[in-house]
Amino acid sequence: MGFHLKATRCRLCGAIYHPPRSICHRCGPRSKGHLEMVELPDQGRIITYTVLHYPPEGYPSPMVLAVAEIGGVRLIGRVVDAEAVEEGCRVEVVKGEGETPFLLRRIDVK
Amino acid sequence: MRDVAVIGVGMTPFGKHLNRSLIDLMLEASHKALMDADALDAPIDALYVGCMASGMLCGLQNTATLLADELGIKPQTVERIENSAASGASAILNAYLAVASGLYDIALVVGAEKMRHLPTSEATRAIASMTHPEGERPHGVTMPSLAAFLTRLYMKRYGLTREQLALVAVKNHRNALLNPYAHLRKEITVEDVLNSRVVAEPLRLFDCSPISDGAAALLLAPMERALEFTDKPAVIRGVGQAVDRVMITERDDPLTLKAVKEASRRALRRAALSIDDIDVVELHDAFTILEIVESEDLGLFEKGEGGIAVEEGLTAIEGERPINPSGGLKARGHPLGATGVAQAVEITWQLRGEAGERQVRDAERGLSCNISGFAANAVVIVYERGW
Numbered sequence: 015m016g017f018h019l020k021a022t023r024c025r026l027c028g029a030i031y032h033p034p035r036s037i038c039h040r041c042g043p044r045s046k047g048h049l050e051m052v053e054l055p056d057q058g059r060i061i062t063y064t065v066l067h068y069p070p071e072g073y074p075s076p077m078v079l080a081v082a083e084i085g086g087v088r089l090i091g092r093v094v095d096a097e098a099v100e101e102g103c104r105v106e107v108v109k110g111e112g113e114t115p116f117l118l119r120r121i122d123v124k
Numbered sequence: 125m126r127d128v129a130v131i132g133v134g135m136t137p138f139g140k141h142l143n144r145s146l147i148d149l150m151l152e153a154s155h156k157a158l159m160d161a162d163a164l165d166a167p168i169d170a171l172y173v174g175c176m177a178s179g180m181l182c183g184l185q186n187t188a189t190l191l192a193d194e195l196g197i198k199p200q201t202v203e204r205i206e207n208s209a210a211s212g213a214s215a216i217l218n219a220y221l222a223v224a225s226g227l228y229d230i231a232l233v234v235g236a237e238k239m240r241h242l243p244t245s246e247a248t249r250a251i252a253s254m255t256h257p258e259g260e261r262p263h264g265v266t267m268p269s270l271a272a273f274l275t276r277l278y279m280k281r282y283g284l285t286r287e288q289l290a291l292v293a294v295k296n297h298r299n300a301l302l303n304p305y306a307h308l309r310k311e312i313t314v315e316d317v318l319n320s321r322v323v324a325e326p327l328r329l330f331d332c333s334p335i336s337d338g339a340a341a342l343l344l345a346p347m348e349r350a351l352e353f354t355d356k357p358a359v360i361r362g363v364g365q366a367v368d369r370v371m372i373t374e375r376d377d378p379l380t381l382k383a384v385k386e387a388s389r390r391a392l393r394r395a396a397l398s399i400d401d402i403d404v405v406e407l408h409d410a411f412t413i414l415e416i417v418e419s420e421d422l423g424l425f426e427k428g429e430g431g432i433a434v435e436e437g438l439t440a441i442e443g444e445r446p447i448n449p450s451g452g453l454k455a456r457g458h459p460l461g462a463t464g465v466a467q468a469v470e471i472t473w474q475l476r477g478e479a480g481e482r483q484v485r486d487a488e489r490g491l492s493c494n495i496s497g498f499a500a501n502a503v504v505i506v507y508e509r510g511w
């Protein structure tokens with residue numbers, strides 16, 4: 015089962031933020047108090063990626079890091095259970111471990 | 125505002141200085157700059173130190189005051205400026221403002237960092253402290269991973285080849301061979317780059333700047349007093365700074381470094397110059413892709429043409445648009461806080477005609493571009509011969 019990340023949405027302009035923010039970057043300081051919690055979909059698509067061979071301590075090497083678009087928001091996440099991914103391939107958000115709040119898992123295209 | 129000139133410069137060789145302290149490196153660069161300006165007895169009104177992480181890397185705070193104490197000077201203002209990898213240029217900017225405003229006359233700027241005494245994993249962690257604390261760092265994002273994203277996106281959109289990218293490193297290594305202060309003085313080939321180990325696909329070890337120790341220093345004075353110290357003052361014609369979203373994922377177009385673009389536009393406008401008036405550029409090639417993207421955002425080339433420009437030799441010392449004659453961050457080395465000041469030192473030498481074998485012919489005007497984070501903050505400075 016996928017995992018729905020909590021994000022914030024600006025009521026003034028509609029911009030969505032993850033990590034969640036209390037102030038909208040587009041609207042500036044006057045937007046404080048105008049952002050509401052929303053849930054992102056549990057699936058999205060990879061925009062770009064890298065295979066990192068020298069990750070920080072405590073992370074697997076090599077590891078696949080990707081930029082994914084999830085419900086209109088671009089997020090960076092580690093892709094688990096995959097040695098390789100491609101631009102455009104579908105991923106689902108799964109619950110993270112340790113300090114990592116979430117992970118991405120490839121959904122094989124049928 | 126008064127015109128401000130660089131009246132003295134100095135730096136340590138960049139590289140590994142395992143047996144020397146951070147302050148010791150700063151002292152060497154400072155003393156050289158004072159000697160260069162023949163200003164060993166001049167009253168120093170202000171000291172600005174650009175250093176990203178003396179606390180994290182060397183367990184040292186109160187760094188600027190300690191330097192003043194060791195250097196035997198008692199400036200009215202003594203401060204350390206932190207703007208991650210652009211701490212050096214930010215320190216210059218602060219000193220420039222102090223002198224231009226008329227508040228102070230003689231300001232010393234020192235940029236430095238010492239990192240090589242730590243294991244690579246710890247140095248890398250310190251460098252990664254400039255990534256976003258929630259959106260990037262918990263996922264294991266390092267600076268090379270961000271550069272890798274940018275590289276892949278750029279290659280896909282503009283058809284940049286892996287060979288063109290490698291040529292940036294080849295060119296900068298060739299330049300560094302002519303720079304006695306450079307960290308990596310070794311000629312390399314495209315094959316060497318393509319055969320070096322993979323750091324973050326498609327980037328390899330030779331696409332990345334090294335971890336270096338080093339310090340660089342500048343002495344600034346109002347232009348009206350510059351000739352008391354030197355017959356070749358380099359005038360700071362314009363400064364510009366700008367910010368962008370911290371995370372590249374939140375930028376409308378990650379392939380345009382808006383902070384670089386805007387900082388450059390501001391600096392050139394204040395200098396009343398166009399980028400076409402600039403003879404030599406020192407920019408922030410922490411990764412090969414950054415030299416290409418910044419060269420476009422500074423306006424030297426059209427978007428998407430930076431790779432071809434390198435391939436055609438336009439950015440070589442003898443080319444039409446010389447970039448990083450010093451060897452850049454890639455080969456001169458990248459002691460974070462020292463980099464922005466070392467860029468200014470190189471431009472000063474180039475304007476004076478003191479750059480030896482790496483001299484750009486008839487260099488009368490220069491520009492430096494120093495960035496912080498992944499170009500979330502940029503400082504651009506325009507210099508011109510003042511004689």
Ligand SMILES: [Zn+2]
Pocket residue numbers: 024025026027028029038039040041042045
């Ligand atoms: Zn808004």
